[in-house]
Every structure is written in C-alpha cells, then in structure tokens.
Amino acid sequence: MTGEHTSAIGTLAAPPRPLRIGDRAPLFSARSTHGPVELSAYRGRWLVFFSHPADFTPVCTSEFIALARLAPRFEQLGCALIGLSVDSLYSHLAWLRAIHASFGVEVPFPVIEDPSLEIARAYGMLDEEARDSSTVRASYFIDPDGIVRAISWYPMTVGRSADEMLRLAAALKRVERGDAVTPEGWEPGDAVLLPLPGEQALFDGGDDWFCRRIEES
Incomplete structure (x- = not known):
C-alpha cells in the first residue's frame, strides 16, 4: 500500500502526518543488533516499538536496563520489543556491550539503526526539517494485526517507566x-x-x- 512501507535504506516517503491510534503501523526493514528486522515478521503478536534519542546517554541507558530486566515478562504476554535510534549499528553494538560490561545486563531484544531518519519520519517521530532525533522518546504499541493501539511521547530529559509500558501492553491485550x-x-x-x-x-x-x-x- 502506498505510503505504508519504508526502510532504513529508504524507499517511500513518510505519511503526511504523525501516526494516530488506529492507524496501520508503517512497514519497514532495517539492520539491527539481532540481524535484519522486518516489521511484517511481527504480525500475529503484540509489539512495543520504541525510539530513544541516542546511544551512550544516561536516561536511555537506564531505560534499556529496565526493559531488558522486564523482557521475560513482555515475552510472557506474547509481546515483543524493538528499540530504535538514528545511531549506527556499530554504535548500538558497542553501547549494548558497554551496558553488559558495566551493569551485568544483556539486552535481549533487537535495536535497529535509522541513520537516514526514514523510519523515524515514517512514524512521525520527527518533522520533515529535523536533522536528528535528539528530542525523540516515543513508544508505539502495535497489535497482532499491525494496528497502532497506543502511543506515548516523553521529552529527552525524562525517562519512561518500563513497568508502565508493561502494564499498558497487558491492559491493551486484556481489553482486546x-x-x-x-x-x-x-x-x-x-x-x-x-x-x-x-x-x-x-x-x-x-x-x-x-x-x-x-x-x-
């Protein structure tokens, strides 16, 4: 469908407005810390797709540690996690290694790169004039049919609650x-x-x- 698909290497233009609850999540393919990732592969299960401003930053590190520790509980819900930032795959890999070395926490979910900003723009995380994603801290809760069921936005200075992300995913699944x-x-x-x-x-x-x-x- 025109306007629905994008990728880290860039194919189609972003939709004309930010995503809203009830919209179909734009499809993408991208490189990640777990190898190539395609959003279509997550159809049939719940997904929390979230962006973070940058690797090697304090708030983002605290979020990833918390989400990594809660990952088994997301898995029990049948809910996958995918992280994103504009940093390169090599930066992601180095940062995750540093988190493991410094805090003893292994991040079990993929983190995708978006250096072209195309995925971020497709999701409305950035406006068309943005040159980076330093102010983006967004989460999209996507149902098994690929529909966005909830969206949260935080400023770069305030960390999200991993517990609340888990609670919201559970609540969305219950009311389904x-x-x-x-x-x-x-x-x-x-x-x-x-x-x-x-x-x-x-x-x-x-x-x-x-x-x-x-x-x-």
Missing part, C-alpha cells in the same frame, strides 16, 4: 477481548470495568450503572 475496559492503575488480575452499557441501563441498571467493576475469574 471486548468484554471489559480497565480502570485507573489496573494490573493483571485486578477487577475490570463493564463497558458503558446501552440506554436501557439508565432505567434498570441501578445507581452505579456507569461504573461497574467485575472481578476476574
């Missing part, structure tokens, strides 16, 4: 069933909420018709 929505702070196993009922509930649903919790079995 269509029989419930999740309340504030929901964690797996907590009570969920009934979706807003139809008009008849206004008359026979009781005073709490608009916010009913149900326990998970």
Whole structure:
C-alpha cells in the first residue's frame, strides 16, 4: 500500500502526518543488533516499538536496563520489543556491550539503526526539517494485526517507566477481548470495568450503572 512501507535504506516517503491510534503501523526493514528486522515478521503478536534519542546517554541507558530486566515478562504476554535510534549499528553494538560490561545486563531484544531518519519520519517521530532525533522518546504499541493501539511521547530529559509500558501492553491485550475496559492503575488480575452499557441501563441498571467493576475469574 502506498505510503505504508519504508526502510532504513529508504524507499517511500513518510505519511503526511504523525501516526494516530488506529492507524496501520508503517512497514519497514532495517539492520539491527539481532540481524535484519522486518516489521511484517511481527504480525500475529503484540509489539512495543520504541525510539530513544541516542546511544551512550544516561536516561536511555537506564531505560534499556529496565526493559531488558522486564523482557521475560513482555515475552510472557506474547509481546515483543524493538528499540530504535538514528545511531549506527556499530554504535548500538558497542553501547549494548558497554551496558553488559558495566551493569551485568544483556539486552535481549533487537535495536535497529535509522541513520537516514526514514523510519523515524515514517512514524512521525520527527518533522520533515529535523536533522536528528535528539528530542525523540516515543513508544508505539502495535497489535497482532499491525494496528497502532497506543502511543506515548516523553521529552529527552525524562525517562519512561518500563513497568508502565508493561502494564499498558497487558491492559491493551486484556481489553482486546471486548468484554471489559480497565480502570485507573489496573494490573493483571485486578477487577475490570463493564463497558458503558446501552440506554436501557439508565432505567434498570441501578445507581452505579456507569461504573461497574467485575472481578476476574
């Protein structure tokens, strides 16, 4: 589909606006620390695709350490992780080796390079005039059909919560069933909420018709 596919070596132009929830995630192929990566290979499972401003920076290092430690729990959810920055593959490899040497943490998920900025632009991480991605700290939660279900943006000076990324992935997977929505702070196993009922509930649903919790079995 025109405008849907891009790659690290560059083929098609970026879409005219940033991605929104409900959009189809642009396809790409790129080199990574785990070899060639194609987004289409992740169809059939959940994916958190996230960018970081630069390798060898303190906030990004703290995020990668936390995500690496939580990677088995993402895997239990059936949710993959892919990181991205404009740094080269060789920089990624050196940085991940330094993280392992300094903190004893091995990053188990691929980190892709995007020196041309084409993937970042395709996802709306950058505007068309941007020359680098130093202010980008974005996360895209993509469902098994390749649809963007949630997006988060942080400034380069504030690190994301890996726990919240995991919680959001779990919540998105839970509500995918269509029989419930999740309340504030929901964690797996907590009570969920009934979706807003139809008009008849206004008359026979009781005073709490608009916010009913149900326990998970």
